[in-house]
Amino acid sequence: MTAVVVPKINSNDARYLLLEWVAADGATVRPGDVLALVETSKTVEELAAEREGVLRHLVAEGAECAPGEAIASLAGPAPVRPAPDAAPDAAPDAAPDAAPAAGPELVVTAPARRLMDELGIGEDALRSLGKKLIRREDVAALTHPAPTHPAPTRSALDTASTAPVGAPSVADVSRRGAAREETGPGSGRTADDIVLPVSQRRVAEVVARAHREVPAACTVVKVDVEDALRLGRELTPALRTLIGLPELLVKAVAGLAGRFELLFATPVGPGRVRRAAAAHVGVTMDVGKGLFVPVVRDATGRSLREISRTLMAYRVAALRGGLHEEDLSGGNITLTLHNESTVTLAIPIVFPGQICALSLAAPQREIVPAPGGGDGSAGFAVRHTVHLGLAYDHRYVNGHDAIVFLDALRAALEAPAALAEDPA
Amino acid sequence: MREPVRAERVSEHLNRALHDVLAADPAVHVLGEDIADPYGGAFKITKGLSSRFGERVRSTPISESAIVGAGAGLALGGDKAIVEIMFADFAALAFDQLLNFASKSTAMYGRPVPMPLIVRCPSGGRRGYGPTHSQSPQKHFLGVPGLSVLELTPFHDARALLEDGFAAGRPALLFEDKVLYTRRMFRDGVVDELFRYEPPDRPDGVVRVGVEGVTGYDCTIIAPGGMAHRALEAMRELLLEHDVLCELLVPARLYPFDLGGLLPRGRHVCVAEDGPAGGTWGAEVATRLYPVLWGRLARPITLVSAADSIIPAAPHLEREVLVHAHTIRLAVLEALA
Numbered sequence: 001m002t003a004v005v006v007p008k009i010n011s012n013d014a015r016y017l018l019l020e021w022v023a024a025d026g027a028t029v030r031p032g033d034v035l036a037l038v039e040t041s042k043t044v045e046e047l048a049a050e051r052e053g054v055l056r057h058l059v060a061e062g063a064e065c066a067p068g069e070a071i072a073s074l075a076g077p078a079p080v081r082p083a084p085d086a087a088p089d090a091a092p093d094a095a096p097d098a099a100p101a102a103g104p105e106l107v108v109t110a111p112a113r114r115l116m117d118e119l120g121i122g123e124d125a126l127r128s129l130g131k132k133l134i135r136r137e138d139v140a141a142l143t144h145p146a147p148t149h150p151a152p153t154r155s156a157l158d159t160a161s162t163a164p165v166g167a168p169s170v171a172d173v174s175r176r177g178a179a180r181e182e183t184g185p186g187s188g189r190t191a192d193d194i195v196l197p198v199s200q201r202r203v204a205e206v207v208a209r210a211h212r213e214v215p216a217a218c219t220v221v222k223v224d225v226e227d228a229l230r231l232g233r234e235l236t237p238a239l240r241t242l243i244g245l246p247e248l249l250v251k252a253v254a255g256l257a258g259r260f261e262l263l264f265a266t267p268v269g270p271g272r273v274r275r276a277a278a279a280h281v282g283v284t285m286d287v288g289k290g291l292f293v294p295v296v297r298d299a300t301g302r303s304l305r306e307i308s309r310t311l312m313a314y315r316v317a318a319l320r321g322g323l324h325e326e327d328l329s330g331g332n333i334t335l336t337l338h339n340e341s342t343v344t345l346a347i348p349i350v351f352p353g354q355i356c357a358l359s360l361a362a363p364q365r366e367i368v369p370a371p372g373g374g375d376g377s378a379g380f381a382v383r384h385t386v387h388l389g390l391a392y393d394h395r396y397v398n399g400h401d402a403i404v405f406l407d408a409l410r411a412a413l414e415a416p417a418a419l420a421e422d423p424a
Numbered sequence: 425m426r427e428p429v430r431a432e433r434v435s436e437h438l439n440r441a442l443h444d445v446l447a448a449d450p451a452v453h454v455l456g457e458d459i460a461d462p463y464g465g466a467f468k469i470t471k472g473l474s475s476r477f478g479e480r481v482r483s484t485p486i487s488e489s490a491i492v493g494a495g496a497g498l499a500l501g502g503d504k505a506i507v508e509i510m511f512a513d514f515a516a517l518a519f520d521q522l523l524n525f526a527s528k529s530t531a532m533y534g535r536p537v538p539m540p541l542i543v544r545c546p547s548g549g550r551r552g553y554g555p556t557h558s559q560s561p562q563k564h565f566l567g568v569p570g571l572s573v574l575e576l577t578p579f580h581d582a583r584a585l586l587e588d589g590f591a592a593g594r595p596a597l598l599f600e601d602k603v604l605y606t607r608r609m610f611r612d613g614v615v616d617e618l619f620r621y622e623p624p625d626r627p628d629g630v631v632r633v634g635v636e637g638v639t640g641y642d643c644t645i646i647a648p649g650g651m652a653h654r655a656l657e658a659m660r661e662l663l664l665e666h667d668v669l670c671e672l673l674v675p676a677r678l679y680p681f682d683l684g685g686l687l688p689r690g691r692h693v694c695v696a697e698d699g700p701a702g703g704t705w706g707a708e709v710a711t712r713l714y715p716v717l718w719g720r721l722a723r724p725i726t727l728v729s730a731a732d733s734i735i736p737a738a739p740h741l742e743r744e745v746l747v748h749a750h751t752i753r754l755a756v757l758e759a760l761a
Contacts, residue, residue, distance in 0.1 A: 107618050111667040133618065133635050136667045 002051065003070035004035060010325045013040050014122030015064040017198070018071060023049070025057040035072065038065065041202035043324050049074065068128020111136040120205040199290035207349055214350045219399060220389040221406040225363055228416040229384055235420055241308040243420075245386065246283065246337055249360055250307050251419045252412035253333060254279040254299035260405050262397060263356050264332045273355070273396055282331030282351070283311060285318045292318050293351075295331040304420055335360065339386075348391045355396050358409075359389040388413075434578055435605035438469050441582035442506070446477045452590075453498055454481045455491050456508030456544075466510045467546055467605055492518035495541050496526040496595065504540040504590050512547035512599060513559045526595040527570035538593030539570075542586060548601040548650050548698055549746050554737035560650070560699040560730070565597050566679045566708060572596035573679040577649025578610050579621060579631040580676045588627035599678075601650025601698070615656060618663070624676065629684050633659075633672040643670045643756050644690030646709060648678055651696050657749035662756055670756065681709055688717065694756055696728040698747050704729050726759045728752055 009016060017039040023029050029049040036047045049055075053074030065071050106123055108116070112134050116122070125142060126134050196204070210216075228248050235243040257264050257279035265273035278300035282293040294314040296307055317323045334357040338346040341362060348357035363384040370378040388409060390402050412419060432440070446452050454473055456465060460483040464471030474481040484491050488509055495505035509515050515522075522543070530539050549558030565573050574589060574596050576582065589596045613620050621633040633656065634641065643662075647655040655672050662668040671689055675681065693713060695706035706727040713725060731745045 105617065107664070109663055109667045110665045133638070133663075135663075135669065 001073050001075045002053070004047070004049070004055070004072035004074060006038065006047070006065045006067050006069050006071055008067040008128075009038065009040050009043075009045050010329070013198075013202070014120065014125040015066050016040050018059050018061055018063050018065050019044060021057060021061055022046075023055050025055065027055050029053065029055050029074070039198075040325065041198040043328070044321060045324065047071075064124075066122070066124030066128060068130075069124070105132070106134050107132060108134045109136060112139045115139045118209065120202075197290065203291055206352065209352045210349045213352055214393050215395060216350045216391045217394045217399065217402075218347045218389055218391040219402045219406060220345060220387050221403075221410055223386050223388050223410045223413050224368075224383055225386050225413055226383045228413045229363065231416045231420060235304070239305045239308065241305055242312060243304065243308055245339060245360060245363070245413075246335065247304060247308045247311060248413060248416055248419050249358070249388075249409070250281050250283065250296055250299055250311070250335060251302075251304045251422070252409050253281055253335065253358065254296075254302065254307070255412065255419075255422065256405065256408055257300045259408070260401070262401065263392070263405055265355055265396070266332060266353060267355065267393070267396065276332045280330050280332045282334040283314070284334070284336045285315060287315065287318045289318065289321060292323055292328060293331065293334060294318070294323055294327045295329065297330060303422065334358070338362065345387050345389065347389060350391050350393050354393075356390055356392040356402070356405075359387075359391070361387040361389070431608045431611050433605070434576070434607055434609055435467065435469060437609050438576065438582045438600070438605075439471055441586060442470065442473055443476065444583045445506075445586050446473060446480060448587075449504065449590075450480075451502070452480065452504045452506065453495075454506045454508070455484050455495055456482075457484055457486055457491075457510050459483055459508055465508060467602065469544075469546075469600075469605070470508060488514045488517035489521055492521040492541075492543055493525065495543065496521060496529065496539065499526070499539045499541040499595070500529055500537065505542070506586070507541070507543045509543060509545045511553075511557045512545035512561055513556050515543065515545050515561060515597065516564070518543065519564070522565065522571060522595065522597070523568055527568050530570045530594050536593070539595045540590040540593065541595040542574075542589050543595070543597045545597055545599050546602045546605075547599045548603060549735050549742055550603050552737060552739040552742060555734045558735045558742070560599070560601075560697070562597075562599050562648070562678055562697070563699050563703055563705050566705060570594050571679075572677060574598045574628060574677050575648040575650060575675075576600040576604060577631065577674050577676055578604060578607055578652055579674055580624060580649070581627065584627035585676055599648075599650070601648075604650055604653075607653060616660075618660065619656065619672075625684055628677040629675070630686050631674045631676075632686055633674070634689075635669065635671075638669065639689060640669075641671045641690040642668045642760060643692040643694055644673060644688035645670050645694050645696060645752065645756070646673045646675070646688070646706075647696040647752075648705070649674055649676065651698060651747065654747065654749045655696055655752055658752035658756065661749065661753050666757060668756060668760060678705055679708070681705075681712055683713075688713070691720075691722060692726070692756070692759055693717065693721070694726040694728060694752065694759065696747060696752050696755075698730055701729045701732040723759060726755050728755045 006016065019037040019039040021036050022034045029035060030052050031049055033049045034046045035049050035055060038045050038047055051074060056073045056075060058073060059065055059071040106126060115136055116139050121139060121142060129138060131138060225245060228245060232243040232248065261275050264276045264279055268274045278298050281296045281299045283296065285292050285294060296310050299307060314327065332354055334351055334354060336348040336357055336359045339360050339362045343362045344364060345361055346359040348359040350357045363386045365382055366385055367380050368383050370381045388406060390406050392402050454470060459465040459470040460474035460481060461472060491507050495507040498505040526539055526541055530537055547560045562573055565571060572592065572594055574585060576598060610621060615621055615633055618635065619633050620636045621631050624631050645655050652674050659670045659672060662670055673686060695709045697705050699705065704727060706729060710725040710727060728747055728751055730747055733745045735745055736742050
């Protein structure tokens, strides 16, 4: 008999939701058969069988499960009924009470607890390590993504060496399970309480952390997008894919990764950032099912058409709830879209682990002096303009870099033909 | 499931050990001031012995030199003696008997002569007993050829320790931290929910306390039995508050000191004792460890001891002089900072 164990789907959630059993209890499954759907705070993932056997559910639909937890067993063809527990050994024992069914009682050091709170990791995630004692390095290891997939929420703290030793300050007092959901009797919940969905709580963690950790400043420029909008209207039917300001802007951003490497870098410690090889541009999407930031990976090497198709596929997936963790991770710069209705200005939040975030407001019509007629003699023209903002982590970037970067984007959008011609 | 039986207190454990030793070997005598029933000794460790074993357990006049001399005489004459000194401070009065008679007798009569003599010394402070009833004078008895220095611990079986001391054939001092008497023995390899211990390989061997399945430690603390609880408390705080993981080595024999093949697994080593600074047991331990650990140590071994001070009677002043859990904790943090 082997256990069906929940894999670690992402670095952000301590628990997932067992959304649905696809394979029934008692069903015989073959390798590759989908057993269950597991919902993280951002996506729904399929869990497939790794071997043949008779499936026995251990966890009910709708229950939470943690990475490393066994949610089912796969037995040989004959269904195995577990024997009732034998009477516990009556030998006197000086050890504390036996571990509860939820797993061994963990001993978590205060520095580890602080990091858990900071990263929103619950105890259940740590149980999967099979260790009784949880030190800071264990928590840090749990949050270290594989090198090919840097998590969007990785912070400089993760890569800091072991915590400096010193007397804890008052602020350091560990808060037990601050990141865990309060439920059950004594949680103080009443009928008037609105319990936010997991995805929103995840958003809360990220923005709260950004607010705590990132001393951001923001600079805004005005961009004339008359030509860019016109180009988009021409290219959309020609390329058979939607070309609008977001697509053109992602393309423009991607083209600047080499020139402004600091803005695309990842903080790895005080006074140190890690260079990125290419732009991986996260783009905010909220289609009424929560906020998602799918990432256009390797945008630097892609044509406008490819970028557009990628974004469209993400929109469709967001609508259908089909975004995967891999779509949402690995961004190194974020474009927040506020180009709906009459938004004139938005100040974005810098994602922890990134250095800057752009905001694109909605185009506005305004009367401007006609080109070449600075004295008004040539009259006036109506043009579309838009506010383009850049919030940046002021620990790494100063206003000058921000302005030069915004100005380069403005230049690219005001002469947009080059964006369309670039085959890369 | 049956309620686990609580481990016995160290005082009960030691009392039972004395009963067992006397019952098992009719050659054993116990001497000391006020040890006979109904009083049963200043700390009640000898309770019930005189009622049960009669003349083999004798209350003596107040003369440490005479008592230890009589004990050494019993040993020389082929019997075995356990002598209780009421307070370890007064062992100084028996120093001549130990240095010039008991320890020398093993080797000055032309052939090896076994000297099965154990001198029990309730030591240590933290009770507000003042300068002459609170000392930990172990260091004054180190380095005497033929004389062993032992210390009671909450890990080691006291009967085995006593019988092993007799079997060694050389006189021994057994220091017993008074505060330990009211604490409970550890058993079954369990210290608490965090720490486990490995029993010693011999009755006076070294107990190793650590976290199950962990082999790499930030620091190894070496401490005698009287310091064990304070070291454990420091270890808990170091781990839970600072993420600094320590192991603890507790020898029952302080001199001659021998780790018995157990090597400290920590990156750093700290030796803690409750005797005053200067010419300490810790310095002896460090000196013996340096050649063994020379290639591994990143910094000198940290020595923790009481202050270079006479122990005040006022509890709040006494606290400033003696070693506490936080003394060890700060020393380790400072060393690793």
